[in-house]
Amino acid sequence: MTDYGHDLLFGTFLTPSAAQPQAAVALTQVSEQAGLDLATFQDHPYQPAFLDSWTLLSYVAARTERIRLSLNVANLPLRQPAVLARSAASLDLLTGGRVELGLGAGAFWEAIEAMGASRLTPGQGVKALTEAIEIIRGIWADDVREPLRVAGDFHHVDGAKRGPAPAHDIGIWLGAYKPKMLALTGRTADGWLPSLAYLKPGDLTRGNTAIDAAATAAGRPPGAVRRLLNITGTFAARSGGLLQGPVSQWVAELTELALTEGMSGFILGTDDPAVIQQYGKEVAPAVREAVAAERQARVEREAARAVQPQDPASAQATGSSNRATSGADVTPAAAGSAPAAEPSASRLGLSPTPDDGRRLSSQRPFDEATRPHYTPPTPDAAYTDQGRAVGQHLIDVHDALRAELDTLLDVVGQVVAGVRSVGSARSEINKMTMRQNNWTLGAYCAAYCTTVTGHHSLEDASIFPHLATADEALEPVIDRLTAEHHTIHEVLEGVDKALVALGGDPSRIADVQEAVHVLADTLLSHLSYEEIELVEPLARLGFYPGQV
Structure with a gap:
């Protein structure tokens, strides 16, 4: 599992059409109004159907106030590095630090040659880009007294005056796919900017590995390189593949x-203002919230381990204290409903979270005793470190859900007991990682439910079909887990209904507590069952084909 800890960026990848010159300007303004961080434009100076992208960038900078701007990516063979450096720094100064710089080694060489530049081999393109980055950074370094001299084979300067310095440290993001470009990204760049449409399964992991190795060899921390991704997708009522489905699926997949892949920038290719609005107002905030929740949960888990290391056999501490003291009778689960973890998981060195058997509610939305179980086909299966990380990631994601559920139970229980007022609960919830702009008990519950639904949508849309295809013996378990997702969705709707009723009658908090108790019983049982059945297959088969 890889997460470099960068703040998240969400942006658009817009077409600089010359036929409708104001369209890209208007779409940039829509992107800004939707709360997005970044607007970018492809750069093909040889294409007469497009506006010159640098001219467009300067124009839209004057028509916007907050959003950051970049070429995605600048066509270096047709943009002289020293001039490009001064152009970027000048616009950054004029905009108060809103410019980033995407760079590419060049493509469509016949069109580039037709514009007067020389064709380069892939190796020459990497060398030329290396020289260009040195020149660009050298121009920006106006605190250096000596003139800039770079004796490159493809780009060179001999005594160029430095400056101006940009208003902020402009990020140099490289569109890279091949090994030499990935190595250059790790050695010198501030960001990696591939397009998802050009990647095959496993390319993100392989790219990150190559960049990390090059960064480490150059004495840089791998986290110095931000990972961004150009994406495309369609909002729809039903899932049709990656980023083809409802908002909850988008949230889960991003x-x-x-x-898992360390991506911290998601740049959506679209010229549809309605899609931009939905992406900015619905998807981006929910992804920020879910990632922040998981990161905070990791910090809390590490702090807990540092204070008191846990025995794997008692790993399910999360939620147990509040489940026992939340004001409800705690009853054992049905006999045989909590099977022991498979021995193979122990050989993995991973500990699926057991079901402690306690229940807060007498309601049973599904019969746990009828669950099918999976036996790994090979007792001596070999696992890679990456495979183990995949299995552990499922546990980590579930731990985040358990931690937030623990808090939810605690807050509701205190309000019911009269220990905490609804206003005090609001203050407490305001500190939590999984939250919405409306600081109410109901808003917090709703945010939690959205996160659970998003997690299940991702599993149903991509992970589960892959596992069932890779190992047919998993099909009964996958079918059962999918059915339980639908049941949990109905339980979540019950929480929503209780919250609606609470809004009209504050005395109905007990109904909310009961609904949350049913959610806790159902969800914790399901998470444990899923881990016990799938940690080993995930470690062996990965989240998608070719991952491990």
Whole structure:
């Protein structure tokens, strides 16, 4: 699992069409109004159907106030590095620090040659880009007294005056795919900016590995390189593949990309203002919230381990104290409903979270005793470190859900007991990682429910089909887990209904507590069952084909 800890960026990748020159300007303004961080434009100076992207960038900078701007990516063979450096620094100064710089080694060489530049081999392109980055950074370094001299084979300056310095440290983000470009990214760049459409399964992991190795060899921390991703997708009522489905699916899939692949920038290619609005107002805030929750949960888990290391056999501490003291009778689960973890998981060195068997409610939305179980086909299976990380990630994601549920139970229980007022609960919830702008008990519950639904949507849309295809013996378990997702969704709707009723009658907090108790019983049982059945297959098969 890789997460470099960067703040998240969300942006758009807009078409600089010359046929409708104001369209890209208007779409940039829509992006800003939707709360997005970044607007970017492709750069093809040889394409007469497009506006010149640097001219467009300067124009939209004057028509916007907050949003950051970048070429995605600048066509270096047709943009002289020293001039490009001064252009970027000048616009950054004029905008108060809103410019970033995407760079590419060049493509479509026949069109580039037709514009008067020389064709370069892939190796020459990497060398030219290396020289260009040195020149660009050298121009920006106006605190250095000596003139800039770079004796490059493809780009060179001999005594160029430095300056101006940009208003902020402009990020140099490279569109890189091949090994030499990935190594250059790790050695010198501030960001990696590939397009998801050009990647095959496993390319993000392999790219990150190559960048990390190059950064480490150059004496840089891998986290010095931000990981961004150009994406495309469609909002729809039903899932049709990656980023093809409802908002909850988008949230779940982008959250997974952030937490497992280290992506911290998601740039959506679209010229549809309605899609931009939905992306900025619904997807981006929810992904930020989910990633922040998981990061905070990790910090809390590490702090807890540092204070008192746990025995794996008692790993399910999360939620147990509040489940026992939340004001409800605690009853044991049905016999046989909490099977022991498979021995293979122990050989993995991972500990699926057991079901402690306690229940807060007498309601049973599904019969745990009828669950099918999976036996790994090979008792001597070999696992890679990456495979183990995949299995552990499932546990980590579930731990975040358990930690937030623990807090939810505690807050509701205190309000019911009269120990905490609703206003005091609001103050407490305001400190939590999983929250919405409306600081109410109901808003917090709703945010939690959204996160759970998003997690399940990702599993149903991509992870589960992959596992069932890779190992047919998993099909009964996958079918049962999918059915339980639907049941949990109904339980979540019950929480929503109780919250609506609470809004009209504050005395109905007990109904909310009962609904949350049912959610706790159902969700914790399901998470444990899923870990026990799937940690080993995930470690062996990965989240997607070719991952491990």
